[in-house]
Amino acid sequence: MRRFWEVLETVREPLDAAVLKVASGLPAFAGVLASLDPGTAKQRAADDRARERSALVEGNWSGYLEGLREQGKAFARMGIAFRDWRALLSPYRRVIWQKVIPPGLGDLSDVLSGMNTFLDIAMSGIAEAYIETKQELVLAAERDLNLHVRMFESSTLGKLIYAWEAPPDEGSFRLLAANPAASAAVGRDLRELVGQRLGDLGLAEQVRETGARLAKAAEGEPQAWTLETSVPGGPARSFEVRAFSLGGPHVGVMFEDVTARREMERELERHVRDLERSNRDLDEFAYVASHDLKAPLRDIDNLSKWIVQDAGGVVPEKTHKHLSRLQDRVGRMERLLEDLLQYSRAGRVKTAPEEVDLRAAVSSAAALAALPEHFKLEVVGEAAPLRAPRAALELVLRNLMTNAVKHHDRKDGLIRVELADAANLVQLTFRDDGPGIPPQFHERVFRMFQTLRPRDEVEGSGMGLAIVKKTVEAHGGSIRLESVPPRGTAFHIRWPRRERA
Amino acid sequence: MISGRTSRPVTVLLVEDNEVDREAVQRAFAEQRIANPVVEAVDGVEALEILRGTGGRAPLARPYLVLLDLNLPRMDGIELLRTLRNDPQLSDSIVFVLTTSKSDEDKTAAYRANVAGYIVKGEVGRGFMRLVDLLDHYWKIVEFPEGAA
Numbered sequence: 001m002r003r004f005w006e007v008l009e010t011v012r013e014p015l016d017a018a019v020l021k022v023a024s025g026l027p028a029f030a031g032v033l034a035s036l037d038p039g040t041a042k043q044r045a046a047d048d049r050a051r052e053r054s055a056l057v058e059g060n061w062s063g064y065l066e067g068l069r070e071q072g073k074a075f076a077r078m079g080i081a082f083r084d085w086r087a088l089l090s091p092y093r094r095v096i097w098q099k100v101i102p103p104g105l106g107d108l109s110d111v112l113s114g115m116n117t118f119l120d121i122a123m124s125g126i127a128e129a130y131i132e133t134k135q136e137l138v139l140a141a142e143r144d145l146n147l148h149v150r151m152f153e154s155s156t157l158g159k160l161i162y163a164w165e166a167p168p169d170e171g172s173f174r175l176l177a178a179n180p181a182a183s184a185a186v187g188r189d190l191r192e193l194v195g196q197r198l199g200d201l202g203l204a205e206q207v208r209e210t211g212a213r214l215a216k217a218a219e220g221e222p223q224a225w226t227l228e229t230s231v232p233g234g235p236a237r238s239f240e241v242r243a244f245s246l247g248g249p250h251v252g253v254m255f256e257d258v259t260a261r262r263e264m265e266r267e268l269e270r271h272v273r274d275l276e277r278s279n280r281d282l283d284e285f286a287y288v289a290s291h292d293l294k295a296p297l298r299d300i301d302n303l304s305k306w307i308v309q310d311a312g313g314v315v316p317e318k319t320h321k322h323l324s325r326l327q328d329r330v331g332r333m334e335r336l337l338e339d340l341l342q343y344s345r346a347g348r349v350k351t352a353p354e355e356v357d358l359r360a361a362v363s364s365a366a367a368l369a370a371l372p373e374h375f376k377l378e379v380v381g382e383a384a385p386l387r388a389p390r391a392a393l394e395l396v397l398r399n400l401m402t403n404a405v406k407h408h409d410r411k412d413g414l415i416r417v418e419l420a421d422a423a424n425l426v427q428l429t430f431r432d433d434g435p436g437i438p439p440q441f442h443e444r445v446f447r448m449f450q451t452l453r454p455r456d457e458v459e460g461s462g463m464g465l466a467i468v469k470k471t472v473e474a475h476g477g478s479i480r481l482e483s484v485p486p487r488g489t490a491f492h493i494r495w496p497r498r499e500r501a
Numbered sequence: 502m503i504s505g506r507t508s509r510p511v512t513v514l515l516v517e518d519n520e521v522d523r524e525a526v527q528r529a530f531a532e533q534r535i536a537n538p539v540v541e542a543v544d545g546v547e548a549l550e551i552l553r554g555t556g557g558r559a560p561l562a563r564p565y566l567v568l569l570d571l572n573l574p575r576m577d578g579i580e581l582l583r584t585l586r587n588d589p590q591l592s593d594s595i596v597f598v599l600t601t602s603k604s605d606e607d608k609t610a611a612y613r614a615n616v617a618g619y620i621v622k623g624e625v626g627r628g629f630m631r632l633v634d635l636l637d638h639y640w641k642i643v644e645f646p647e648g649a650a
Binding site: 291294295298299302303306 | 519521522525601622
């Protein structure tokens, strides 16, 4: 190396001239050279020379390489290609070989020159491939990084990044970044707070809690909490906040304004409570009313009977007729009250579910409904046994049967019950061949005290189907009515296989 | 031992605030041609006065049984029952509850106070006929307490 340095020193002048010539021929350097004043250029050349000497003579390569690295960085910033930079070194070989190889040794000169060219090209290829690959990797990483940055900036969740500067001081979380959604959520530009520490914000209580939460998160324990804020004179707001460690002293925070959602939830809860209460009130009213109204009714019944008993021979025929009407109406009123009582109980009094075989339930209901002699009952299809309150199910079937018989226009009739299994419910279709219900009354027949014919023609409270509907729905099922032209009605009932608790 | 049955007819103390129900019971007795005396009280307070014989009257003569409605003004049926059971002179009284209430709570409370039977008005037929039958059989067969010495 020392020998090389000595030779280098002897060719310094032609070498510098040759390098300058190469540089002048490259457009990338032209501007640089033009901007250098002679003094600076001279100083730089002297520095270069000192570093070369230090490396070649004293073996101090680190200083030399450091200089090259600085130069490389400067060139990269100026946009000078690696290829052009390398070209600056080409005069070294040419000039030095001209100096050290004696004129007669043409062969040796050719071999060395060939070898050097080969190594040169090969090394350049490797270096370029290496640099290009590195560059691609950097670009790809940049693209990824951009996506992550956009994920942060464009997110609709408020996002913050904190650094914990002086643990365990919980006020020493410094805000490093805040995204636009965060600013939008709190209603002020949080970028103004970037660089500030939690402890610098004078908001006491909530800031202290946030500090404690962030500290736990930084220690590897992810946090989730609800932050209630109230600006004096402003509306109270709720935020759902999460904090988690980003590694090292960094903590990530995500939050969302849930004030509107909370308000809606509370509103909904209020409505549900109101509805439950008014349903309870109604049930209670129906129960008390029907129960208490029965007593005077029984008195009226007794009194009218006693009149007939005590004065039967004396009163005119017309009065007899009126008294019998009176008793008839008492009976009707009692049935109304009984049905009202039953309606209020439907769904309110819950009995324990048991395993119910539907075919058996249909038979049992038919027995209780006391189907007239000329009515035929058919059960088709199969359904696996289900868990249900037996009494409620039989009440539904019985009321449907009574209803079908009561409104039939012939002495003979057919009731057909179709059973089928569906995913998690039982489908039960109840058909009759009566006169049918006109579509415009389909809604009405399920309401309380609704009858489609005068009570003097068909005795009924108008509660039968209302009780059916309330019972089915109280147990999580549904009922739908379908007219089957030209005659007949079908009730489609879906009853859950297993009632929700 | 059989003196209670043979010496005097059993008096019925009917504690009932509803006039029509009181008359219904009276009519039912008359219809079945049962001549046992029936004494009426409209609430627990009046019933207690009759049983204890306050206000210058003599206490109700034994043997007697009480037909007691639960829902009464001033002192209701359950209160009266508890008072009877705590009174050494009256604790052995035979009491049948006769009420419209089917509530389990009332039933439990009545039997805790050792009633002879809990009868729901709606279950004994129009005009209380089956109730009268029951009582007629009851006092023909059952021995009545002699009363505290």
